[in-house]
Amino acid sequence: xxxxxxxxxxxxxxxxxxxxxxxxxxxxxxxxxxxxxxxxxxxxxxxxxxxxxxxxxxxxxxxxxxxxxxxxxxxxxxxxxxxxxxxxxxxxxxxxxxxxxxxxxxxxxxxxxxxxxxxxxxxxxxxxxxxxxxxxxxxxxxxxxxxxxxxxxxxxxxxxxxxxxxxxxxxxxxxxxxxxxxxxxx
Numbered sequence: 617x618x619x620x621x622x623x624x625x626x627x628x629x630x631x632x633x634x635x636x637x638x639x640x641x642x643x644x645x646x647x648x649x650x651x652x653x654x655x656x657x658x659x660x661x662x663x664x665x666x667x668x669x670x671x672x673x674x675x676x677x678x679x680x681x682x683x684x685x686x687x688x689x690x691x692x693x694x695x696x697x698x699x700x701x702x703x704x705x706x707x708x709x710x711x712x713x714x715x716x717x718x719x720x721x722x723x724x725x726x727x728x729x730x731x732x733x734x735x736x737x738x739x740x741x742x743x744x745x746x747x748x749x750x751x752x753x754x755x756x757x758x759x760x761x762x763x764x765x766x767x768x769x770x771x772x773x774x775x776x777x778x779x780x781x782x783x784x785x786x787x788x789x790x791x792x793x794x795x796x797x798x799x800x801x802x
Contacts, residue, residue: 619683626674634667641684645691651762652695662694669694692761744794755783
């Protein structure tokens, strides 16, 4: 079923929406959650919680053209909350490490004005990513969206760990420069 029709079911408050969402995106959402939590049971719970949150957020949202991204964002946040709640030190350390890596090139939303600019900033990040070749974009997204380790990225893309590290360093520098060119002060 097409995303537009699935969203129509949500808007109509038709429970078929959850069944169709699960059928089309369930496996991908579980994989995303498992990549963050490392726990199959937790990833299934996050998947189910995603459906509940989607039910509650549609309406007022209407994510026809970006349904998977809408669901993935919910799943990612739920998965990160599981980590925080469980105090899984190893994973928390990884999330902290990734946060520190990007800290120097992404301004923190520490005031109301920054929060208002978050949509513009998101579009800017998307613009940066769209200008990258497929390999670099994959490395960036695997590291900072899917929270994959250097070795996991190396294996999945069949490149050396050294290349992954070097590419990530250069991407962070390029992102910092791109953000500054767009008018943000770091």
